[in-house]
Amino acid sequence: MTMSSSRSAELARPVAATVGRTVGTALGTALVLTAVAFAAVGTGGGDITWSETARSLGAHLGLPVAPLPSLVDSVVWELRAPRALLAAVAGAGLATCGVVLQAVTRNALAEPYLLGISSGASTGAVLVLVMGLGSGAVSLAGGALAGGLAAFGLVLLLLGRSAAGADRLVLTGVVVGQLFAALTSLVLLGWGDADAARGLTYWLTGSLAAARWPSVLLCATVVGVALLALRLIASDLDAFAFGARTAASLGVPVAAVRAVALVTTAGVTAVVVSSVGAIGFVGLIVPHAVRALVGPLHHRLLPASAVGGAVFLMLADTVARTALAPKQLPAGVVTALLGVPAFLLILHRRERR
Amino acid sequence: MSGTAVRTRGVRPVEISGQGLTVRVRGRPTPILDDVGLSAPAGRVTGLIGPNGSGKSTLLHALAGSISPQAGLVRLGDRPFGELPRRERARTVAVMEQNSDSDTDLAVADVVALGRLPHRGRMAPARPQDAAACARALDLVGMTGTEHRRWRTLSGGERQRVQAARALAQEPAVLLLDEPTNHLDVQHQHELLSLLAATGLTVVVVLHDLALAARYCDRLVVLHEGRTHAAGPTHEVLTADTLRTVFGVRADVSRHAGALRVEVLGAAAG
Numbered sequence: 104m105t106m107s108s109s110r111s112a113e114l115a116r117p118v119a120a121t122v123g124r125t126v127g128t129a130l131g132t133a134l135v136l137t138a139v140a141f142a143a144v145g146t147g148g149g150d151i152t153w154s155e156t157a158r159s160l161g162a163h164l165g166l167p168v169a170p171l172p173s174l175v176d177s178v179v180w181e182l183r184a185p186r187a188l189l190a191a192v193a194g195a196g197l198a199t200c201g202v203v204l205q206a207v208t209r210n211a212l213a214e215p216y217l218l219g220i221s222s223g224a225s226t227g228a229v230l231v232l233v234m235g236l237g238s239g240a241v242s243l244a245g246g247a248l249a250g251g252l253a254a255f256g257l258v259l260l261l262l263g264r265s266a267a268g269a270d271r272l273v274l275t276g277v278v279v280g281q282l283f284a285a286l287t288s289l290v291l292l293g294w295g296d297a298d299a300a301r302g303l304t305y306w307l308t309g310s311l312a313a314a315r316w317p318s319v320l321l322c323a324t325v326v327g328v329a330l331l332a333l334r335l336i337a338s339d340l341d342a343f344a345f346g347a348r349t350a351a352s353l354g355v356p357v358a359a360v361r362a363v364a365l366v367t368t369a370g371v372t373a374v375v376v377s378s379v380g381a382i383g384f385v386g387l388i389v390p391h392a393v394r395a396l397v398g399p400l401h402h403r404l405l406p407a408s409a410v411g412g413a414v415f416l417m418l419a420d421t422v423a424r425t426a427l428a429p430k431q432l433p434a435g436v437v438t439a440l441l442g443v444p445a446f447l448l449i450l451h452r453r454e455r456r
Numbered sequence: 457m458s459g460t461a462v463r464t465r466g467v468r469p470v471e472i473s474g475q476g477l478t479v480r481v482r483g484r485p486t487p488i489l490d491d492v493g494l495s496a497p498a499g500r501v502t503g504l505i506g507p508n509g510s511g512k513s514t515l516l517h518a519l520a521g522s523i524s525p526q527a528g529l530v531r532l533g534d535r536p537f538g539e540l541p542r543r544e545r546a547r548t549v550a551v552m553e554q555n556s557d558s559d560t561d562l563a564v565a566d567v568v569a570l571g572r573l574p575h576r577g578r579m580a581p582a583r584p585q586d587a588a589a590c591a592r593a594l595d596l597v598g599m600t601g602t603e604h605r606r607w608r609t610l611s612g613g614e615r616q617r618v619q620a621a622r623a624l625a626q627e628p629a630v631l632l633l634d635e636p637t638n639h640l641d642v643q644h645q646h647e648l649l650s651l652l653a654a655t656g657l658t659v660v661v662v663l664h665d666l667a668l669a670a671r672y673c674d675r676l677v678v679l680h681e682g683r684t685h686a687a688g689p690t691h692e693v694l695t696a697d698t699l700r701t702v703f704g705v706r707a708d709v710s711r712h713a714g715a716l717r718v719e720v721l722g723a724a725a726g
Contacts (some may be wrong), residue, residue, distance in 0.1 A: 121581075211559055338578060342570055344560045345619075348522045349553055353626075354546030354574035399561045453559070 132410050136191070143187035143417045144179065148428055151175055160184065181315070189314040189322060190420045190434065191413035193379050194389070196326040196371040198412025201386020202404055203333060206340040207364045211449050212273045214386030215251075215372040219280035221383065223254020224376035225306040226283045226290065232302075233294050244321065248373035254283050255369055309382030309435030311420045318378040325374040329367040330409055336360050337401035344399075382416070382435040384442020389415050391449060469499040469658045470533045470629045472549070477518050477528035479511075488514045489525065490682040496630075496675070501652060501659040503673030503690070505666065507703055510679040512662045513554065513634050519660060520551045520632050532630070546574035550623035554634040554662075556615065558607055565603035567618050568593055571625030593624035596651060612639030620648060624655070633661040637668060646671075666703070670694055670716040678702055691716050700724045 145156040159179035161168040170176065197215060204213040215221045227250020228243050261275050284307055291303050304310070333340075339360045342350040351357045375382075389411045390404065397403040416434065419441070423432040473495040480487045489511045496502035504512040517523040519530055521537060530537040532548060540548070550571070571593065572586040594600050597617040602610075610618065616639050623631060631652065637645040645665070649672040652659050663669045669676060669690070676693040678685040680702045686693045694716060699707040708719045 209559060335578065338573055338576075341562075341566070342573055344558045344562055344567075344570075345553070345556045346558075348517075349551070349556060351522055352520060352546060352549075352551040353570055354543040356542060394561065398563070398566075400566060 136410065136413060139414050139417050140187050140191060143190065143421045144183045146421050147183060147424055149175075149178055151178060155179070156183075185316045185319045186311050186314040186420065187417055189319045189378060190311050190416040192319060192322040192326050193311075193375045193382065194385055194412035194414070194416025194419075195409040196322065196329065196375045196412070197382065197385035198389035198393075198408040198415070199326070199330060199333065199386075199405060200368040200371050202390045202401070202408045203340065203364045203368050204386070205390060206343050206401065207361055208272055209343065209346065210272050211391070211453060212387065212446065213276075214384070214390075215368065216280070216381060216383030216385075217273055217387065217446075218276035219254045219258055219278075219283060220251045220369065220372045221376050221381035222280040222283035222287070223257075224248070224251035224373045225381045226250045226286045227253070227373070228377045229287050229290050229295075229302075229306055233290050241321070244325075244374045244377040247377040248370060250283070251369045251373045251376070254279055255365070257282075304433060305380045307381060307435075308433045308439070309376075309380035310433035311379050311423075312431060312433075314379070322374055322378050326371055326409075329371045330405070332363055332367055333405055334402070336363050337405055340364075340401040341399075380433075380435065382438055384438045384445065385412055385416055387449070388438070388442055388445045391445065468629060469656060470548070471498045472496050472519060472530070472532055472537070472630050472658055472660065474515070474519055474530045475528055477515065477525045477530070479514050479518060479523060479525045487526075487682055489518065491527075492679070492682070492684050493528075494677050494684070494687060496658055496660045498658050499656050500674040501649075501661065501672055502675045502677065503669040504660065504662045504677050504679065505664075505669050506679035506685070510702075511682045512679050515677075515679065516551075516632050516634050516660060516662050520549060521545065522551070543574045546626065548628055549630045549632060550626040550628035552619050552623045552631070552633040552636055554638060556619045560607060562607045563603065564594070564599065564605050564607070564610070564618050565590065567607060568621045568625050571622040574626060589627055590621075590625050593621040596624055597621045598647065613641060613644055616640055617644065617648065628657065630658045630660070631655070633659070635662050635664055637663070637665065666694070666699070666707075666718045666720070670709075670718045694718060 141156070141160075144160065145151070145153050155171055155175060156179055158168050159171050159176045162170040162176070163180050171179070201214040204215065204218065205211055224247035227246040227248065230250070231243050231246030258275050258279050261279070262272065287306050288303060291306070295302065305313070339350065339355045342353045342355045347357050350360075390408045393408045393411045394404060397407045416438070419437045420434040423434045423437045426432065473493075475493045477489050477492045478487055479489040492511070492515055494502070494515070504515055506512050514523060518525045518528070521530065532540065537545065537549075568590045569582060569586065572582060572589060576582065576586060591600070594603070597620050599614065599617050599621060602614070602618075607615065607618075616636060620636060623633075633652070636648060640648060645668060649668060652661065653672050661673070663673070673690050675688060676690050677687045678693055678698055685702050686698055691711070694709055696707055696709050699705050699709070699718070699720075704724050706721045706724050708721060710717050710719075
């Protein structure tokens with residue numbers, strides 16, 4: 104008894120040190136996010152200097168600085184700032200979805216794009232757009248949610264009730280994704296107007312070119328709520344490491360956790376896709392890299408992946424805007440060029456085990 | 457493994473029993489379990505034995521609550537197990553699966569700490585008593601010092617012992633184990649089973665190896681084609697006759713210095 108209680112005292116970490124470290128991590132994270140966001144906003148054509156960027160942002164945030172001429176100011180505040188922030192929020196959302204899907208499917212290759220959820224969301228959004236069902240960002244997101252759930256449902260249906268192997272899960276997701284990509288093309292080219300061809304790239308590869316403040320706010324709200332909900336089930340997701348049965352024997356409410364995971368990933372994917380189209384591989388690259396840094400436990404992995412996703416997509420979009428300037432690439436092209444080698448790497452490592 | 461002070465602190469063992477357990481699956485004409493009852497007395501090791509497909513794993517999972525039988529009831533003491541709240545169930549009964557494989561990079565310490573989930577608040581960080589329970593459990597299975605090793609780097613036997621530590625870290629009153637000696641070398645098979653017997657917990661263990669069952673189980677339940685063939689104290693159940701009828705082997709069963717010994721001589725003549 105005495106031995107074990109002295110050992111407990113030894114193992115108890117001083118509370119002050121833990122709090123200090125948490126505050127330090129939060130401050131450091133905020134600093135990195137701000138720096139990357141500022142770099143993203145300040146980079147680009149049009150000869151806008153860094154100090155002009157800072158002045159524009161400062162004026163809108165209520166700082167006592169002289170405002171810019173309205174043309175320059177609107178490029179910074181109406182185009183670049185929402186674009187950088189939307190990239191941050193979408194990246195955070197997609198990376199988080201990857202973490203959650205990987206936990207509940209126990210498959211390191213699961214992510215919204217590879218499982219076909221993003222493609223389904225695209226189809227849903229396009230249907231709303233072309234058929235003119237309702238209007239505005241919310242009904243677009245609603246259509247995307249319906250489409251995303253339809254694709255997710257189809258994947259689960261095709262997998263059947265048997266515990267599917269990792270390879271079958273990804274293959275099924277890719278096939279369902281192809282189906283919905285074809286449906287998106289069909290709807291856009293068959294019933295869409297003259298802009299359809301340009302819209303096609305947007306819905307199939309994803310781009311941040313159309314980012315404006317309302318979609319930033321919508322995405323930020325949904326991703327924020329999802330992160331809070333997921334924080335509640337973080338330790339349950341850890342317990343899924345050895346399968347649903349072991350999780351249940353540890354007192355985890357398996358059905359409820361799966362429901363929360365399904366609803367949050369479908370919801371986040373839907374709102375992200377309806378704002379930026381189907382950007383792939385963020386949910387694959389980011390969690391994989393972040394896991395190497397903070398380990399596999401979800402109370403750290405979830406927030407760290409959200410931050411990593413934000414940084415990653417802001418940087419990817421900045422590269423997409425500037426690499427072939429004055430031509431602009433869709434951000435989805437850059438993420439796919441990085442994502443495919445990452446996919447092959449993860450696959451290779453899994454098979455070597 | 458430490459030989460002393462194995463008994464888990466502050467936990468009162470409790471009887472776990474099942475009545476009329478019947479499990480059917482679609483596409484199989486006969487039930488996997490057909491009206492099986494058993495009683496595993498408090499603080500004793502009860503072994504479930506039988507040939508492949510006799511229903512022993514299914515029976516264990518019906519007891520654990522991870523399979524819902526079409527008929528029958530599982531009791532913990534005199535309370536129906538299903539009526540206990542989920543987390544209380546997990547604090548009372550720990551399960552060790554046969555194949556606990558994982559793709560994750562969890563460290564040994566993380567895996568064992570999963571056993572503390574039913575004791576902790578959902579958002580609460582690990583407390584000193586959680587760390588202490590994990591350290592004790594790792595010590596019991598002889599894996600102290602491996603806390604930082606990654607799951608993927610462990611051998612099959614080491615994984616099995618870490619899962620046993622995770623189950624012990626739950627500080628349960630009842631331990632349910634599905635062939636825990638798989639993948640273990642002979643020394644560790646005996647170490648794990650003598651450790652389980654020394655915990656003083658109620659243990660129900662599915663075993664393949666008849667010699668181990670004879671050596672470590674206080675009681676045995678012999679399953680044959682989904683039904684109870686025999687149940688009772690080990691020396692009464694494990695007879696040459698049972699071994700021939702159920703397992704199809706000729707065997708010599710003898711007692712040496714109070715311990716039961718089973719020697720399989722060969723397949724029984726058709």
